[in-house]
Amino acid sequence: MSLNIIIALIGMVALIAMVLCGVHIAVALGSVGFFGLVACLGFDRAVAMVGIQAYSGIATFDYAVIPLFILMGMLATGIGISTECYDTLAKWLGKIPGGLGVATTLGCTAFGTLNGSALVTGSVFAKIAAPEMKRYGYDENLSYGLIAASGNIGQFIPPSILIVIYGALSGDSIGRLLMAAISPGLALAIGFSLFTVVTAIVKPNLFPRIEQKYTWKEKLVSLKDLIPIAIVALVIIGGIFFGICSSAEAGAIGCLVFFAMGIIKRTPIKKIARAIMDTVENMTMLFLILACSGMFAKFMTVSGLAQALTNLVTGANLSPILFLFGSVIVFLILGCFLDAYSSIALTIPVFYPAAVALGIDPIQFDMVAILALHMGGLTPPVGLCVYSVKAVAPKEVDVMGIFKGAMPYLIVMIIVTLLFIFFPTLSTFIPDAMFT
Numbered sequence: 517m518s519l520n521i522i523i524a525l526i527g528m529v530a531l532i533a534m535v536l537c538g539v540h541i542a543v544a545l546g547s548v549g550f551f552g553l554v555a556c557l558g559f560d561r562a563v564a565m566v567g568i569q570a571y572s573g574i575a576t577f578d579y580a581v582i583p584l585f586i587l588m589g590m591l592a593t594g595i596g597i598s599t600e601c602y603d604t605l606a607k608w609l610g611k612i613p614g615g616l617g618v619a620t621t622l623g624c625t626a627f628g629t630l631n632g633s634a635l636v637t638g639s640v641f642a643k644i645a646a647p648e649m650k651r652y653g654y655d656e657n658l659s660y661g662l663i664a665a666s667g668n669i670g671q672f673i674p675p676s677i678l679i680v681i682y683g684a685l686s687g688d689s690i691g692r693l694l695m696a697a698i699s700p701g702l703a704l705a706i707g708f709s710l711f712t713v714v715t716a717i718v719k720p721n722l723f724p725r726i727e728q729k730y731t732w733k734e735k736l737v738s739l740k741d742l743i744p745i746a747i748v749a750l751v752i753i754g755g756i757f758f759g760i761c762s763s764a765e766a767g768a769i770g771c772l773v774f775f776a777m778g779i780i781k782r783t784p785i786k787k788i789a790r791a792i793m794d795t796v797e798n799m800t801m802l803f804l805i806l807a808c809s810g811m812f813a814k815f816m817t818v819s820g821l822a823q824a825l826t827n828l829v830t831g832a833n834l835s836p837i838l839f840l841f842g843s844v845i846v847f848l849i850l851g852c853f854l855d856a857y858s859s860i861a862l863t864i865p866v867f868y869p870a871a872v873a874l875g876i877d878p879i880q881f882d883m884v885a886i887l888a889l890h891m892g893g894l895t896p897p898v899g900l901c902v903y904s905v906k907a908v909a910p911k912e913v914d915v916m917g918i919f920k921g922a923m924p925y926l927i928v929m930i931i932v933t934l935l936f937i938f939f940p941t942l943s944t945f946i947p948d949a950m951f952t
Contacts, residue, residue: 524819549811584767590791591774600741614716624666638667661921672701692947809861847888
């Protein structure tokens with residue numbers, strides 16, 4: 517074993533220790549990457565490489581779409597589109613078993629076309645949907661668990677900030693990844709909805725049937741509140757799929773639509789300004805992580821550890837399915853402690869080359885990895901999706917109760933992930949259709 521690989525292994529241990537001690541992931545990645553390069557290349561070469569890597573890591577047109585997607589979500593929340601969307605779905609679905617739960621899942625799916633963040637989606641619907649479900653006697657733990665799980669769908673339905681970052685780091689086509697992510701997003705929405713309906717039928721005390729009735733006129737009139745979401749979904753998904761516009765152009769059009777909606781609704785200028793400031797704050801955090809993850813990835817490459825691990829995996833004659841199973845376990849564990857952005861920054865330099873070397877379709881590996889990372893958001897000790905819901909829930913709501921309520925939906929996520937492992941076509945059929 518070469519000295520550089522030993523240095524890289526020490527760096528990995530130091531990185532994990534820093535993260536567990538509470539050091540910000542960007543600081544941990546940047547410091548380990550920098551000092552690792554110094555140890556491998558010397559101070560002068562390391563400084564020159566870090567400067568180039570930090571700049572080139574974020575100075576790419578692929579990232580132009582990120583602030584636009586974030587701004588879309590912030591504007592949608594600020595002008596009340598998410599609330600109107602949920603109210604409409606509740607009117608149409610309230611009468612079926614578990615109707616409000618299904619409306620919550622579909623509302624999170626629709627909100628995913630406006631906002632690419634699982635944490636934001638979960639916290640928004642914890643304020644919108646949870647009080648309504650409680651008012652109609654829904655089980656509190658299952659209600660909050662459903663919201664925490666359904667928030668993950670926002671990371672799959674375009675526009676997805678996570679998918680954009682993943683594609684930029686892996687080198688895969690962002691357009692293809694955005695289209696591929698529709699499939700697991702819809703699979704999760706269907707899985708969660710089916711479980712809710714079946715649970716409501718088998719144990720109606722958990723999800724009582726709603727007796728309130730709405731006239732057809734009220735239902736039809738409420739559909740107007742879905743128009744902004746329909747327009748943005750058509751622009752983003754349709755525009756990218758048919759090659760009419762790039763993901764960045766679609767994001768810009770989406771922002772323009774929401775600015776126009778804000779003017780029509782006479783949204784206070786303070787809310788618009790707050791949405792812009794929230795976008796800047798989120799961008800600062802994400803770009804810092806991206807710049808520092810670039811340093812860490814360069815350290816993994818220069819040290820030879822990434823190539824050594826790839827050779828180890830390919831030399832062990834692991835089957836693609838066995839490798840995917842092992843990767844899912846690692847991603848699930850990481851997801852218990854880190855947010856998805858940080859986990860991807862840690863794992864792509866190591867796992868992605870090995871997956872490609874084994875002949876696994878990159879799109880399939882990407883979808884399985886992202887599904888597995890989000891499962892960790894529902895598990896203790898640091899399930900971030902659960903804590904984002906708890907942060908806006910009443911004080912009397914127990915966080916362990918939310919974890920308990922999320923467990924059935926975690927099982928649904930595991931089943932969906934297994935389907936995407938055994939049936940690669942589920943990941944690839946939409947992006948393949950773009951080029952046929």
